[in-house]
Amino acid sequence: MSALIQVREATQVFGTRTIFRDVSFGIDQGEVFVILGGSGCGKSTLLKQMIGLLPPTAGEITVASYSVNTQVEEVRRHIGVMFQSGALFGSMNLQENVSLPLAVFTDLPKEACAEIARLKLGLVGLTEAASRLPSEISGGMVKRAAIARALALDPPILMLDEPSAGLDPVTSAGLDRLILGLRDSLGTTFVVVTHELASIMAIADRCAMLDAKAQGLIALGKPQDLKQTATDPTVRAFFHRETL
Numbered sequence: 001m002s003a004l005i006q007v008r009e010a011t012q013v014f015g016t017r018t019i020f021r022d023v024s025f026g027i028d029q030g031e032v033f034v035i036l037g038g039s040g041c042g043k044s045t046l047l048k049q050m051i052g053l054l055p056p057t058a059g060e061i062t063v064a065s066y067s068v069n070t071q072v073e074e075v076r077r078h079i080g081v082m083f084q085s086g087a088l089f090g091s092m093n094l095q096e097n098v099s100l101p102l103a104v105f106t107d108l109p110k111e112a113c114a115e116i117a118r119l120k121l122g123l124v125g126l127t128e129a130a131s132r133l134p135s136e137i138s139g140g141m142v143k144r145a146a147i148a149r150a151l152a153l154d155p156p157i158l159m160l161d162e163p164s165a166g167l168d169p170v171t172s173a174g175l176d177r178l179i180l181g182l183r184d185s186l187g188t189t190f191v192v193v194t195h196e197l198a199s200i201m202a203i204a205d206r207c208a209m210l211d212a213k214a215q216g217l218i219a220l221g222k223p224q225d226l227k228q229t230a231t232d233p234t235v236r237a238f239f240h241r242e243t244l
């Protein structure tokens with residue numbers, strides 16, 4: 001079976017600066033795949049390439065066999081995204097926020113959009129909060145609502161950029177359980193950018209570690225295996241919480 005997402009020798013150069021080169025991996029359907037690495041190594045850039053927001057300088061990325069370079073509409077239909085900023089509309093309640101992609105991208109009547117939005121909010125445990133504004137709920141609930149919105153159009157893939165940023169460890173662990181629950185109940189494939197070690201050990205089937213100095217991938221595999229067997233000092237330092 002070929003991978004749902006295939007990254008082949010992806011390279012990103014901005015001006016004269018190479019961020020990463022020749023990054024290759026595949027992500028299987030139903031996998032929770034984590035992209036990690038220090039600040040500035042290119043995690044968000046790689047995510048943008050995979051969504052079709054930024055054409056790779058070189059290399060090729062396919063999502064469900066569609067090319068991010070030439071078939072970006074088909075690629076986007078497969079992917080729901082939650083960016084780091086989370087960005088719910090402050091003037092809309094949660095149900096209206098989650099309804100928005102349905103109103104924009106489908107011909108469904110307003111009531112049907114609202115009903116689907118309520119169902120999605122139910123999936124993330126926010127049924128009771130549907131009529132509340134983003135300013136009236138906690139940071140963890142905002143992240144859950146943003147995930148509900150990313151799920152609105154039933155994408156087979158969810159990409160989350162630093163979902164636990166700004167959350168306390170208990171709320172972050174709740175979000176991890178939600179990710180695994182959604183994967184198990186809906187079969188969603190997750191690509192998660194994070195450098196929270198506890199989160200990685202809890203959710204990742206496999207992970208890819210980028211490094212700014214190496215300008216590319218320095219580790220690829222199951223987090224437990226990387227923790228036990230990696231010899232690269234940066235990889236070891238990360239998984240054993242050592243300082244280099």
Ligand SMILES: Nc1ncnc2c1ncn2[C@@H]1O[C@H](COP(=O)(O)OP(=O)(O)OP(=O)(O)O)[C@@H](O)[C@H]1O
Nearest residue numbers: 014015019037038039040041042043044045046193
């Ligand atoms: N459009 C752009 N033009 C020029 N440089 C860019 C552009 N986008 C990102 N960069 C640079 O590329 C590098 C990688 O950025 P990116 O945001 O992908 O890193 P990251 O690993 O996600 O970092 P962080 O963990 O801090 O969010 C950074 O040095 C950033 O300044």
